[in-house]
Amino acid sequence: MGKQLRLAGVPPVYCIDASALIDLGRWYPQNMKVFEPIWEKIESLVIKQRLVSPMEVKKEISMGTDNIVNWCKKHKKMFKDVDICQAQEMHNVQDKYDPEYWYTETNKPGYWADPWVIALSICEDTVIVTNENKTKPNRIPAIARNFDIKTIDLLEFFKEIGIE
Numbered sequence: 001m002g003k004q005l006r007l008a009g010v011p012p013v014y015c016i017d018a019s020a021l022i023d024l025g026r027w028y029p030q031n032m033k034v035f036e037p038i039w040e041k042i043e044s045l046v047i048k049q050r051l052v053s054p055m056e057v058k059k060e061i062s063m064g065t066d067n068i069v070n071w072c073k074k075h076k077k078m079f080k081d082v083d084i085c086q087a088q089e090m091h092n093v094q095d096k097y098d099p100e101y102w103y104t105e106t107n108k109p110g111y112w113a114d115p116w117v118i119a120l121s122i123c124e125d126t127v128i129v130t131n132e133n134k135t136k137p138n139r140i141p142a143i144a145r146n147f148d149i150k151t152i153d154l155l156e157f158f159k160e161i162g163i164e
Contacts, residue, residue: 012160014045015121016053017130017140018060018113020154025068027154041161046078054086054120055079056113063110085123086116093118096146101138114140121149129157 024042028035045051058072058079072079080086093115094102105112114132117140121128128151134141141151152160 011050013050013052013124013126014129014157014161015117015124015126016051016057017117017128017132018057019131020129020157021053021057021061021068021072022064022066023131023154025066025071030067030071038158038163041163043075045161046075049078051078052120052124052126053079054113054116055081056111056116060111060113080120080124082116083123086119089119089122090115092147093122093143096143098138114143118144118147118149122147127152127160129154 024038028038030039042051058076061069061072097115105114117128117130120126121144126149128140128144128149130140130151131153132139132141134151134153136142144151158164
């Protein structure tokens with residue numbers, strides 16, 4: 001249904017990964033005037049519920065010390081709790097990962113949000129914003145391709161949302 005709505009002119013919803021949020025905070029600091037248009041546009045997308053992320057991304061980011069940690073706390077409404085759809089899709093997502101990679105990632109201390117980003121994107125028909133390598137196996141872009149989910153990096157995201 002979501003893809004049909006987009007064809008009818010409904011703007012896309014974006015699901016942002018921790019890598020993109022962290023790079024956003026590092027490469028485009030909020031306290032620099034030149035980057036104000038980027039942050040204003042991103043905040044507008046959050047308000048319009050067109051920029052979302054799974055709660056696991058917030059948890060992953062909260063383990064760090066970057067400035068983006070505080071930004072995420074301020075914009076906590078963009079982070080979606082796990083729902084039934086995501087929990088069900090997680091099984092399909094897990095099946096696309098190499099089992100050894102899955103085991104290693106899920107047994108590390110801390111949080112691993114990548115499969116939750118994909119599950120949320122499946123359930124809410126979003127475009128994924130991630131700065132992960134598009135050619136490496138077991139990364140968001142590679143796994144997302146199995147579900148015909150479009151993935152874009154930050155610069156592609158800026159272009160799509162009208163930042164030049």
